[in-house]
Amino acid sequence: MNYIPKMNRRFFVATSAALGGGLALGIDLPLGPRVVRAADGSPEIGVWVVVRPDDTVVIRIARSEMGQGTLTGLAQLVAEELECDWSKVVTEYPTPGQNVARKRAWGDFGTGGSRGIRESQDYVRKGGATARMMLVQAAANEWKAPASECSAANSVVTHGPSGRKLSYGKLAEAAAKIEPPKDVMLKDPKSWKIAGKGLKRLDTADKVNGKMVYGIDVKLPGMLNAAIKDCPVFGGKVKSFDAAKVTGMDGVKKVVQVGDSAVAVVADTWWHAKSALDALPIVFDMGDNAKVTSASIAAWLKEGLDADQAFVGNQNGDAKNALAKAAKKVTADYGYPYQNHACMEPMNATALYTPEKCEVWCGTQNGEGAFAAAMEASGLPADKVEVYKIMLGGGFGRRGRSDYVTQAVSIAKQMPGTPVKLLWSREEDMQHCTYHPVTQCRLSAGLDDKGNLDALHVRISGQSILTAIFPARLVNGMDPATFQGLAKTGEAAIGYTVPNLLVDHAMRNPHVPPGFWRGVNVNQNAIYLECFMDELAKEAGVDAVEFRRKLMANHPKHLGVLNAVAERIGWGKPAPAGVFRGIAQHMGYGSYVAAAAEVSVDGNKVKIHRIVGATDPGYAVNPAQIERQMSGSFVYGLSALFYGECTVKDGQIEQTNFDTYDSMRIAQMPKVESIIMPSGGFWGGVGEPTICVAPPAVLNAIFAATGKRLRSIPLKNHGLTIA
Amino acid sequence: MAKLTINGQTHDIKINPDTPLLWAIRENVGLTGTKYGCGIAQCGACTVHLDGQPVRSCSLPVSAAEGKQITTIEGLAQNGVLSKVQQAWVDNDVPQCGYCQSGMIMAVSALLKDKPKPTDADINRAITNICRCGTFQQVREAIHAAAASA
Numbered sequence: 025m026n027y028i029p030k031m032n033r034r035f036f037v038a039t040s041a042a043l044g045g046g047l048a049l050g051i052d053l054p055l056g057p058r059v060v061r062a063a064d065g066s067p068e069i070g071v072w073v074v075v076r077p078d079d080t081v082v083i084r085i086a087r088s089e090m091g092q093g094t095l096t097g098l099a100q101l102v103a104e105e106l107e108c109d110w111s112k113v114v115t116e117y118p119t120p121g122q123n124v125a126r127k128r129a130w131g132d133f134g135t136g137g138s139r140g141i142r143e144s145q146d147y148v149r150k151g152g153a154t155a156r157m158m159l160v161q162a163a164a165n166e167w168k169a170p171a172s173e174c175s176a177a178n179s180v181v182t183h184g185p186s187g188r189k190l191s192y193g194k195l196a197e198a199a200a201k202i203e204p205p206k207d208v209m210l211k212d213p214k215s216w217k218i219a220g221k222g223l224k225r226l227d228t229a230d231k232v233n234g235k236m237v238y239g240i241d242v243k244l245p246g247m248l249n250a251a252i253k254d255c256p257v258f259g260g261k262v263k264s265f266d267a268a269k270v271t272g273m274d275g276v277k278k279v280v281q282v283g284d285s286a287v288a289v290v291a292d293t294w295w296h297a298k299s300a301l302d303a304l305p306i307v308f309d310m311g312d313n314a315k316v317t318s319a320s321i322a323a324w325l326k327e328g329l330d331a332d333q334a335f336v337g338n339q340n341g342d343a344k345n346a347l348a349k350a351a352k353k354v355t356a357d358y359g360y361p362y363q364n365h366a367c368m369e370p371m372n373a374t375a376l377y378t379p380e381k382c383e384v385w386c387g388t389q390n391g392e393g394a395f396a397a398a399m400e401a402s403g404l405p406a407d408k409v410e411v412y413k414i415m416l417g418g419g420f421g422r423r424g425r426s427d428y429v430t431q432a433v434s435i436a437k438q439m440p441g442t443p444v445k446l447l448w449s450r451e452e453d454m455q456h457c458t459y460h461p462v463t464q465c466r467l468s469a470g471l472d473d474k475g476n477l478d479a480l481h482v483r484i485s486g487q488s489i490l491t492a493i494f495p496a497r498l499v500n501g502m503d504p505a506t507f508q509g510l511a512k513t514g515e516a517a518i519g520y521t522v523p524n525l526l527v528d529h530a531m532r533n534p535h536v537p538p539g540f541w542r543g544v545n546v547n548q549n550a551i552y553l554e555c556f557m558d559e560l561a562k563e564a565g566v567d568a569v570e571f572r573r574k575l576m577a578n579h580p581k582h583l584g585v586l587n588a589v590a591e592r593i594g595w596g597k598p599a600p601a602g603v604f605r606g607i608a609q610h611m612g613y614g615s616y617v618a619a620a621a622e623v624s625v626d627g628n629k630v631k632i633h634r635i636v637g638a639t640d641p642g643y644a645v646n647p648a649q650i651e652r653q654m655s656g657s658f659v660y661g662l663s664a665l666f667y668g669e670c671t672v673k674d675g676q677i678e679q680t681n682f683d684t685y686d687s688m689r690i691a692q693m694p695k696v697e698s699i700i701m702p703s704g705g706f707w708g709g710v711g712e713p714t715i716c717v718a719p720p721a722v723l724n725a726i727f728a729a730t731g732k733r734l735r736s737i738p739l740k741n742h743g744l745t746i747a
Numbered sequence: 748m749a750k751l752t753i754n755g756q757t758h759d760i761k762i763n764p765d766t767p768l769l770w771a772i773r774e775n776v777g778l779t780g781t782k783y784g785c786g787i788a789q790c791g792a793c794t795v796h797l798d799g800q801p802v803r804s805c806s807l808p809v810s811a812a813e814g815k816q817i818t819t820i821e822g823l824a825q826n827g828v829l830s831k832v833q834q835a836w837v838d839n840d841v842p843q844c845g846y847c848q849s850g851m852i853m854a855v856s857a858l859l860k861d862k863p864k865p866t867d868a869d870i871n872r873a874i875t876n877i878c879r880c881g882t883f884q885q886v887r888e889a890i891h892a893a894a895a896s897a
Contacts, residue, residue: 090844091842091843091844091845091880092843093843224840225840225842227845228836228837228840228841228842228845229837230845231836231842231845231848232820232829232833232836232837232841232842232848232852233780233820233821233823233824233829233833234778234779234780234781234819234820234821234849235780235821236845237779238782238846240779240782240783241779243777243779249774274763293770293774293775294770294774295766295767295770295774365879366879367844367846367879368782368784368790368792368844368846368847368877368878368879368880369782369784369844369846370783370784415844415845416844417782417844417845417846418844418846418879418880419844420879447783449786450784450785450786450787648840652840652843652882652884652885655881655883655884655885656843656880656881656882657881658881659878659880659881659883660879660880660881663879681785681786681787681789682784682785682787682789682790682877683787683789687877687879688881688883689874689875689876689877689883690870690871690874690875690876690883690886690887691870691871691872691874691875693881693883693884695884696884
């Protein structure tokens with residue numbers, strides 16, 4: 025190789041100390057065109073692509089990989105437009121600090137709301153196309169031929185008339201010096217060769233041999249380990265702790281207060297830190313929240329079900345008036361509990377602080393949020409802070425919060441020059457989540473004398489996530505996200521036309537912190553609406569699918585997925601003896617989703633014999649990974665349906681580990697029959713949407729089997745287990 | 748002090764013998780492929796083999812592992828060649844986040860030693876690891892693929 029690596033030494037030292045690889049800012053100055061180089065000296069061709077002399081193509085991924093496959097999908101989109109050899113593609117994360125230094129060249133790093141691909145697909149594809157055009161132009165310049173005579177395929181540019189060829193690796197240096205084109209055309213997805221295909225993930229190899237480095241695995245020279253205990257009651261404070269009782273224990277280096285509510289023990293190993301923490305006398309001032317219980321929260325929310333004041337999220341006609349005049353009125357109250365994400369990898373972050381620099385290594389869904397948290401906790405300006413993103417051992421929304429980063433930096437700041445890895449115990453993780461919010465819902469419907477749905481009032485009472493996390497996104501105090509799947513239009517629109525409709529929200533915010541939990545508010549809203557639709561069909565004496573279809577004439581894409589699962593499950597045909605069916609549809613994150621289930625109930629055991637899911641995400645970037653997200657989301661959603669509940673006693677979460685917060689095992693999970701039916705013309709999300717339809721489909725099937733309507737979850741509270 | 752034999756290598760480590768084997772493997776020996784998930788033998792992310800038998804290393808003291816052959820995920824491949832279970836995991840694109848998969852692969856490797864052609868019922872009995880990403884469908888397919896490749 026004849027290139028000379030140029031790199032920013034400090035950055036190189038930091039990244040190679042941690043994990044090797046990464047980016048660097050080495051800029052050829054002062055003479056000649058501006059070329060930005062990666063850590064190994066290879067040139068950038070636009071911000072998304074680096075081509076090495078050996079033809080390796082490095083694709084930059086701004087969003088975080090946490091299992092959902094976004095890293096592979098985004099790489100496919102760039103590679104498609106780049107016309108590169110897929111077998112030579114590798115990926116790397118730009119760092120949040122680099123993004124700040126380069127004026128957000130890579131845009132948003134946020135990875136939540138199933139937005140990873142759908143909200144960056146346009147500019148990353150343009151990044152790939154831009155690089156391809158620069159490589160083609162470089163070849164044309166070399167051959168002194170017009171670029172229009174040159175074409176790119178499989179990482180090689182070919183001059184049509186002469187048949188001359190040059191590989192991307194040979195063209196990279198020249199291409200990097202070419203002014204990026206202004207007008208970039210993207211391919212018609214119908215002509216995709218790499219995108220749209222069910223390619224294998226790019227990150228599997230190290231996940232089967234133990235080599236993949238997660239945040240919990242970070243090792244730095246001289247690193248110490250910290251275990252932490254935050255006040256078990258949210259909002260409480262540390263009153264006192266007796267460090268002297270543990271300072272003589274094995275390996276203990278320091279006991280520090282973290283913020284006003286937590287204490288951490290720092291030791292040579294985490295096991296020593298945790299053992300000392302367990303022995304450390306800590307007195308907390310639990311505060312007034314210590315009086316709160318699940319029962320007191322439920323009573324407060326119940327009051328909201330018929331409160332006068334409520335934020336209106338969707339309405340047409342006059343639902344209240346129509347309800348008063350209805351030939352038949354049906355009312356039902358539902359509820360949905362707090363739930364923990366329970367990522368397999370507990371929260372953790374490693375921080376190294378000196379007055380000149382603060383560096384953090386962590387898995388995060390929100391690189392820029394982690395960066396901001398590190399800035400704030402360290403008190404250092406942006407140019408003295410860096411965050412290195414690491415593979416996440418699960419995210420599900422939890423790692424969009426940066427509380428664990430704040431804590432890690434706060435600890436490291438009390439030990440300047442010493443890297444400290446903070447790891448939460450499972451117990452700490454279980455009790456300090458930002459939980460799936462708690463809500464109740466009263467649904468009131470008016471049927472006319474022919475059994476048609478004439479009026480529907482959906483009153484939600486309960487917690488607002490945005491109030492707690494993004495108050496700036498409230499609209500005159502209203503949390504629009506509360507109405508996911510029930511909205512008039514947009515990426516989570518209701519799939520029914522009801523002559524008189526009112527959807528409103530009596531906001532009640534208990535002290536337990538809420539957060540985004542895979543699927544977020546479609547989880548409860550799909551149960552509320554789709555189980556109630558089932559109730560109404562029963563009241564009207566109409567088949568559950570037929571009842572819905574009558575309301576869906578204006579919602580062809582909702583209807584499309586509903587029809588698809590109905591057909592696959594055999595709706596309308598007899599089910600096997602003792603087996604009963606349920607169905608549900610919904611929309612979330614820009615995708616239309618539906619599920620149908622076949623279950624039998626034997627005593628207290630529910631057996632799911634079959635479950636079918638369908639999604640119309642507009643474009644399917646990697647159908648194999650979408651199928652995995654569907655089956656995986658069903659496991660997550662059905663675990664929540666049967667087991668998922670965090671209860672509050674004395675102001676704190678009662679569940680502490682998987683023995684009290686259970687999760688489905690392989691024996692309980694049927695094969696998910698996936699229908700992926702992209703209809704084109706829009707970009708819907710994948711990681712979350714399908715999660716919400718599995719529970720109502722199963723609940724409706726349980727009703728069909730038992731005649732008993734279960735309106736609260738988890739089902740363990742009704743004595744049911746999953747066989 | 749404790750003497751641990753891990754993946755054929757002997758390690759003399761200074762450690763309290765009550766320490767869970769998981770933390771000895773991760774922190775004292777430095778093999779981090781074995782994961783911490785719950786600490787109470789519920790989730791299986793910490794599964795390793797002790798004389799060929801799958802154990803949950805988070806709940807097993809170091810003293811109980813002395814004198815035995817400990818195998819971790821790092822010890823499955825031989826001379827750079829993946830085991831048939833690991834290869835099936837690659838071929839079937841099983842992992843999502845991947846965090847639980849070390850334990851899953853160790854549990855499955857032990858199952859296949861015991862029952863080279865497991866039925867679905869055998870799988871249901873033997874594999875009790877938690878995977879929050881929900882890879883069970885691919886795990887089951889890969890187990891059958893690994894059994895068929897033997």
